[in-house]
Amino acid sequence: MEFLSEYGLFLIKTATIVAAILVVMATAFANTMKQKKEGKGEITVTHLNKDVENYRDELKHVVEDAQTLKAEAKAEKKKKKLEKKEEKKEKKARKKDNSEEAELKKRIYVLDFDGDPKASQVEDLRQAITAVLTMIRPDSDEILLRLESPGGMVHAYGLAASQLHRIRSKDIPLTICVDKVAASGGYMMACVATNLIAAPFAYIGSIGVLVQIPNFNKLLKKKNVDFEMVTAGEHKRTLTMFGENTAKGREKMLEDVTEVHELFKGFIRDSRPGMDIDKLATGETWLGSRAHELGLVDEVATSDEIITNACDTADVYHVAFEKKKGITDKLGSLMENTLDNTLMRWLQRSGSKDEFIS
Numbered sequence: 001m002e003f004l005s006e007y008g009l010f011l012i013k014t015a016t017i018v019a020a021i022l023v024v025m026a027t028a029f030a031n032t033m034k035q036k037k038e039g040k041g042e043i044t045v046t047h048l049n050k051d052v053e054n055y056r057d058e059l060k061h062v063v064e065d066a067q068t069l070k071a072e073a074k075a076e077k078k079k080k081k082l083e084k085k086e087e088k089k090e091k092k093a094r095k096k097d098n099s100e101e102a103e104l105k106k107r108i109y110v111l112d113f114d115g116d117p118k119a120s121q122v123e124d125l126r127q128a129i130t131a132v133l134t135m136i137r138p139d140s141d142e143i144l145l146r147l148e149s150p151g152g153m154v155h156a157y158g159l160a161a162s163q164l165h166r167i168r169s170k171d172i173p174l175t176i177c178v179d180k181v182a183a184s185g186g187y188m189m190a191c192v193a194t195n196l197i198a199a200p201f202a203y204i205g206s207i208g209v210l211v212q213i214p215n216f217n218k219l220l221k222k223k224n225v226d227f228e229m230v231t232a233g234e235h236k237r238t239l240t241m242f243g244e245n246t247a248k249g250r251e252k253m254l255e256d257v258t259e260v261h262e263l264f265k266g267f268i269r270d271s272r273p274g275m276d277i278d279k280l281a282t283g284e285t286w287l288g289s290r291a292h293e294l295g296l297v298d299e300v301a302t303s304d305e306i307i308t309n310a311c312d313t314a315d316v317y318h319v320a321f322e323k324k325k326g327i328t329d330k331l332g333s334l335m336e337n338t339l340d341n342t343l344m345r346w347l348q349r350s351g352s353k354d355e356f357i358s
Contacts, residue, residue, distance in 0.1 A: 041124075041323035043131045048110065048307060048316040106314035107141045110307060115149025115186050119156035126163050127321035133170065142173040144310075145193075146303045151184025151206060154260055160185070161267070164192040177303035178202045183285055187296075188264065191271040197306060198288035198297040205296055207268060208283025209261045211253060217244045272296075 064072070109132045113125050132143060145164070151157065167174045176193035178186075183206035190196055190204075198204050220227055220242060227242040238249040238256070261281070269277045275295045292300045310316050 041127065041321055043128070044320050044322055046318040048318055049311045052308060052311050104137065104140050107137070108307075108310050108314050108316045109136065109141070109143050110316060110318045111143065111145045112318075112320060113145060113147050113149065113160070113189070115147075115152065115157070115160070115189075117152035119149070119152055119160045119185065122156065122160045122163060124321045124323065125160065128319050129163055129166055131321070132319055133166070133172075136170075136172060138170055138172050142175060142314075143167055144175045144177065144303075144306065146177050146179070147182055147186065147190055148178065148180050149183070149186030149189065150181050150203075151186050151188075154185065154209070154264075157185025157188055161189045161192055164189060168192060168194070175306070177301075177306055178204065178288070178297075179303050184208065188267060190297075191268050193298075195299065196272075196297045197299045197301050197303075198291055199302045200288045200300055202288040202291075203285045204288060204291035205280065205285040206283055207264060207277070207281040209257050209264065210283075211239075211257055213239050213241060215240070215245060216242055 060072075111125065111128050111132070113121055115121065129143075136143070149157075164174065164176075173194050174192065175195045175197065176182075176190050178190060178196075178198045179202055180199070181203040182190040182198070183203055187205060187207065217227070229237065229240060229243050231237050235252050237243075238253040239245050240249075265277050265281045268275065268281070272295070280294060280296065286294060286296065288297065288300050291297050307316060
């Protein structure tokens with residue numbers, strides 16, 4: 001009898017363990033499938049005109065008295081009624097003459113790019129641009145990009161600038177607004193604009209290229225540590241972190257950096273032919289007002305001014321591609337962004353606001 005009770009207890013424990021394993025496996029599978037589904041992402045669209053109206057109405061209900069609100073509500077109702085009548089007349093007129101020249105209300109699509117050293121948001125920008133280009137009317141509509149970036153890797157920002165060229169190649173007006181900073185690779189993106197606008201105190205410029213590589217060779221020698229590196233190709237490695245750098249390696253690296261700088265200058269020269277690029281491609285940055293005087297930007301204003309004013313005459317839509325992430329991806333992105341931001345702050349404190357190549 002004791003044997004049977006022990007055996008039954010053993011079966012119960014075994015069943016409990018197996019059930020727990022199955023639950024863990026099922027949960028892991030469900031999370032994997034959920035992350036795959038979420039990873040596709042989606043386009044979100046916000047009608048900014050309505051946001052502006054809602055802000056105004058919320059404030060109005062606090063500061064205005066009841067009698068004034070009642071009178072304004074009555075006037076607004078009458079105004080909307082007249083607008084609907086006008087819209088119906090316009091639709092009938094278009095149907096009647098089937099005229100393509102009939103005046104359409106302008107649409108402005110607002111996109112965002114918040115750059116890090118790797119320009120990792122370029123994928124989201126790519127998707128948002130693709131979505132907008134399927135709907136945009138080249139003869140009447142416009143795209144506005146709110147851009148913030150201190151620069152970063154050459155190849156990454158080259159791809160980001162190429163995404164903006166997709167807009168320009170279709171002869172669609174592209175306004176770019178910089179509220180805080182568009183330096184180095186960020187400015188390379190910004191100069192693609194047909195109209196480049198900067199806030200008065202935004203940092204603009206840094207048309208230069210930087211490579212920074214720490215070298216631990218002397219430390220290794222002091223500790224009697226040998227470092228071996230085998231390469232095939234004369235210039236496979238020019239400067240190294242652990243080996244002894246040579247004058248020839250430094251010369252080749254300088255040649256490569258100079259070549260990238262010349263390509264950078266040529267890109268800006270083609271995008272903004274009115275600039276004195278040889279005078280301005282010194283790696284310096286300027287505040288927005290001074291950058292305007294030097295021809296690096298076309299206008300001085302904030303993105304809020306531009307967008308709010310645009311809402312008076314056009315339908316303004318904010319378009320964003322949002323890729324939903326699982327908890328693992330979120331934690332990984334948080335750690336990665338923390339490291340990237342720490343590195344960028346270290347570079348800036350060491351006296352550099354320029355782009356770096358890795």
